[in-house]
Structures are given as structure tokens and as C-alpha cells.
Amino acid sequence: MHPYTKKYIPEKSSDIIGQDAALKELKDFVINFKRKKNKAALLYGPSGTGKTGSVYAIANELGLEILEVNASDFRNAEQIDSRAGMAAGQQSLFFKSKIILVDEVDGLSGTQDRGGIQAIIKLVEKSAFPIILTAMNPWDHKFAALRRKSNMVEFQPLDANSIFRILKKICDEEKIKHEEEVLKGLARRSAGDARAAINDLQTLTIEKNELTKESLEELHERNKVDSIINALIKIFRTTDPKIALSAFENVEENLDEQLLWIDENLPREYTKAEDLANAYDKLSKADVFSRRIRRWQHYRFLVYINELITAGIALSKEKKYEHHVQYKPTGKLLKLWWAKQKSMKKMAIAEKIAEKTHTSKKKALQNTLPYMQVAFKKNKEFRENFIREMDLGEEEIEWLKK
Numbered sequence: 001m002h003p004y005t006k007k008y009i010p011e012k013s014s015d016i017i018g019q020d021a022a023l024k025e026l027k028d029f030v031i032n033f034k035r036k037k038n039k040a041a042l043l044y045g046p047s048g049t050g051k052t053g054s055v056y057a058i059a060n061e062l063g064l065e066i067l068e069v070n071a072s073d074f075r076n077a078e079q080i081d082s083r084a085g086m087a088a089g090q091q092s093l094f095f096k097s098k099i100i101l102v103d104e105v106d107g108l109s110g111t112q113d114r115g116g117i118q119a120i121i122k123l124v125e126k127s128a129f130p131i132i133l134t135a136m137n138p139w140d141h142k143f144a145a146l147r148r149k150s151n152m153v154e155f156q157p158l159d160a161n162s163i164f165r166i167l168k169k170i171c172d173e174e175k176i177k178h179e180e181e182v183l184k185g186l187a188r189r190s191a192g193d194a195r196a197a198i199n200d201l202q203t204l205t206i207e208k209n210e211l212t213k214e215s216l217e218e219l220h221e222r223n224k225v226d227s228i229i230n231a232l233i234k235i236f237r238t239t240d241p242k243i244a245l246s247a248f249e250n251v252e253e254n255l256d257e258q259l260l261w262i263d264e265n266l267p268r269e270y271t272k273a274e275d276l277a278n279a280y281d282k283l284s285k286a287d288v289f290s291r292r293i294r295r296w297q298h299y300r301f302l303v304y305i306n307e308l309i310t311a312g313i314a315l316s317k318e319k320k321y322e323h324h325v326q327y328k329p330t331g332k333l334l335k336l337w338w339a340k341q342k343s344m345k346k347m348a349i350a351e352k353i354a355e356k357t358h359t360s361k362k363k364a365l366q367n368t369l370p371y372m373q374v375a376f377k378k379n380k381e382f383r384e385n386f387i388r389e390m391d392l393g394e395e396e397i398e399w400l401k402k
């Protein structure tokens with residue numbers, strides 16, 4: 001299967017929708033690079049908004065070569081000197097001019113990566129070529145010095161209309177049957193992330209080249225499951241009340257469902273009797289409040305309920321558990337949960353690929369895995385080598401075969 005996000009990678013700047021201001025700044029930086037004080041541009045903004053795509057589109061248009069360097073390579077200063085360092089210093093008369101792209105620098109944020117950021121700054125200072133960096137969140141104080149050396153270019157979350165245009169183009173190319181309204185619904189749900197929207201479109205139409213209202217609703221349910229599982233992680237796996245308190249902030253599930261989810265999964269996570277007793281004490285108090293609200297409409301109790309089931313439960317444990325359990329929904333959501341489990345296997349495999357090939361997990365997931373899976377199915381030799389190299393388990397092998 002060819003992912004649409006690869007097939008429809010923007011080739012020229014007019015293919016990039018809804019980022020006119022950012023594109024203009026970026027182009028200006030690349031064209032007038034020699035006259036710029038700061039020799040880097042830092043493209044920042046949420047995932048799937050066209051940061052990486054814009055760099056490739058502009059380079060393509062201006063006939064520039066891209067030298068892509070992995071942010072993680074900067075951890076090892078020697079490696080970087082041999083690759084980007086040399087390229088950056090060389091003013092070649094014979095070769096195409098180039099752009100140096102360091103994608104996803106915010107992968108470097110731990111203390112051990114401070115040297116890596118330092119190495120990037122050094123590269124920026126001596127580069128004879130424009131350096132473009134991308135990041136989702138460049139505001140960590142560790143990036144302060146890098147920010148000062150860079151032209152900051154903001155990519156906004158895409159509005160629903162831009163995403164609709166992107167999706168519409170793909171539907172027309174692929175002859176996907178659809179109602180405009182449903183496609184608009186899909187665009188609205190993507191929260192400004194074009195990649196997510198395109199991937200959703202592909203998943204939903206994989207079986208019969210048609211986007212239906214029903215499949216869109218099912219997707220919505222699936223996303224709801226994801227968001228509540230994230231909420232549970234925030235509560236169960238932390239002892240920081242601040243983190244826990246925000247757990248249900250973006251969860252659509254109503255209070256009753258929240259209580260059910262916690263009830264169902266609490267004993268999976270809290271295996272010490274005392275922790276469990278403490279936590280159930282909070283949960284039952286929350287339940288009492290919730291019945292009072294229903295009976296007497298005492299809505300101000302809602303605040304207490306939220307505190308009890310988030311910070312209250314988070315602090316009911318003596319310390320964080322080391323084990324890794326998977327949370328499960330109740331009843332009707334079970335089917336959707338299974339779909340999610342499959343994607344967890346995918347994540348596990350992507351992680352292994354990332355490690356072996358020295359890329360980010362995200363890149364492995366988006367770029368490498370889809371092809372590996374095809375090769376895995378088709379080529380016996382590849383399959384055997386791959387299993388050995390990646391040290392795959394039974395379940396992972398099963399997943400790849402499907």
C-alpha cells in the first residue's frame with residue numbers, strides 16, 4: 001500500500017495549502033540567504049502542517065539540493081562534522097547549491113542532548129548554505145540560543161477549509177466517492193493536522209473507494225478511545241497532581257463513562273492492595289457526588305469529582321508502578337479497542353526499525369514501515385532477515401503478515 005501522504009507530497013509551493021505567510025518568509029530566507037544575519041530558519045508549528053513539505057517544495061522549485069541531517073546525529077559531534085560540517089563549509093563551484101535540513105530538532109531536548117544543540121549552533125555559525133530546522137515546539141529554554149540565531153517561521157494549524165481542499169484534491173485524483181459534507185466533517189475533525197486527515201481518509205476508504213458517513217462516525221469513536229486512554233495514563237502513571245488534574249481536559253466522554261473507564265482499569269494498574277483501596281475510596285466518593293448532582297442538580301460538585309478522580313487517584317499510590325499494562329474499555333468499545341491494539345504492535349515494530357536505522361520513530365512509522373511490510377509479505381529472504389535483525393516476536397510477525 002502506498003501511503004497518500006507520500007504519494008501526494010507537495011512538489012512545488014503552490015501545492016502547499018494555507019501557509020502563504022510562512023512560505024513567503026521561507027522563500028525569502030533561502031533566496032536572500034547571503035544577506036541574512038541569521039543563517040538558519042527555524043520552522044515551527046504543529047504536526048502535519050507542511051513544515052517538512054515546504055522545504056522540499058521550495059528546494060524543488062529553486063533547483064536546490066537538500067542535504068538532510070538527522071537531529072539525533074548531532075549527539076555525536078564527530079559524526080556531524082564529517083557529514084553536515086563539511087558540506088556546510090564547502091563552497092562548491094561545481095555542484096548544485098544546497099539547503100541543509102535538520103528535521104525535528106525538538107527530538108533533542110534532554111540534558112544529554114545539550115551538546116547536540118550546541119553542535120547545531122556551531123553548524124549554523126559557519127554554514128555557507130541556508131540551514132533549515134523544523135520543530136513542533138521550539139520554546140523549550142534549551143533552544144533559546146538556537147532561536148536567537150534563527151529566523152523564526154511559524155506554521156499555523158491548518159484551518160478546516162484548507163484541509164478540505166487538500167483532501168478534495170486527493171479524492172478527485174483517486175476517484176474516491178464522497179459527499180462534500182462528510183469530507184468537510186473529516187477535515188474539521190483533524191484539528192489542523194493535514195497528515196492525520198490524509199491518513200484518516202486513506203484508512204476509511206481502503207476497502208471500497210468511498211467515504212461514508214458511517215465510517216466517519218466510527219473513526220470518531222476510535223479517536224475518543226485514544227483520548228480517554230491518554231487521560232488514564234495521565235492519572236495512573238503520575239504522582240504529580242498538576243499533570244493528573246488536566247487529564248480529562250480534552251476528553252469528550254461524559255462523567256459516567258469516565259468513572260466506568262477508571263473503574264475498569266484501576267485494578268490493572270494499581271496492584272498493591274493499599275493503593276487500590278485508597279483509589280477506590282476516591283472513586284466511590286466521586287460516585288456519591290455524581291449521584292447528588294443528578295438528584296439535586298448540585299453542579300458545583302463537578303469540580304470535586306474531577307479532583308477526586310484525577311489528582312485524588314493519582315496520589316492514592318505510594319509510588320509509580322514500573323509495570324506496563326494496557327488499558328481496556330468496557331463493553332461496546334471493546335471492538336474498537338482491538339483495532340487500537342493492532343496499531344500498538346505497529347508502533348512497537350516502528351520503534352525497532354527506528355533504532356536500527358537511526359531515524360525517529362515517527363519517520364519509521366510514516367516512511368519505512370509501509371514498504372517494509374510489503375517486502376515482508378512478498379519476499380521470503382527479506383522476511384527471514386528482517387525477523388532476525390529486528391528481533392521480532394510472534395505477535396509482531398503476525399501483524400506484519402496481515
Ligand SMILES: Nc1ncnc2c1ncn2[C@@H]1O[C@H](COP(=O)(O)OP(=O)(O)OP(=O)(O)O)[C@@H](O)[C@H]1O
Pocket residue numbers: 004005006008009010015016017018019045046047048049050051052053054134135136158166194195198
Ligand atoms: N499545508 C499543506 N498543504 C498541502 N499538503 C500538506 C500540508 N501540510 C501537510 N500536508 C500533507 O501532509 C503530509 C505531511 O506534511 P509535512 O511532512 O510537511 O508535515 P510537518 O509539518 O513536517 O509535520 P511534522 O511536524 O509531524 O513533521 C505531506 O506529505 C502532505 O501530503
Ligand SMILES: [Mg+2]
Pocket residue numbers: 051052053103104134
Ligand atoms: Mg516534518
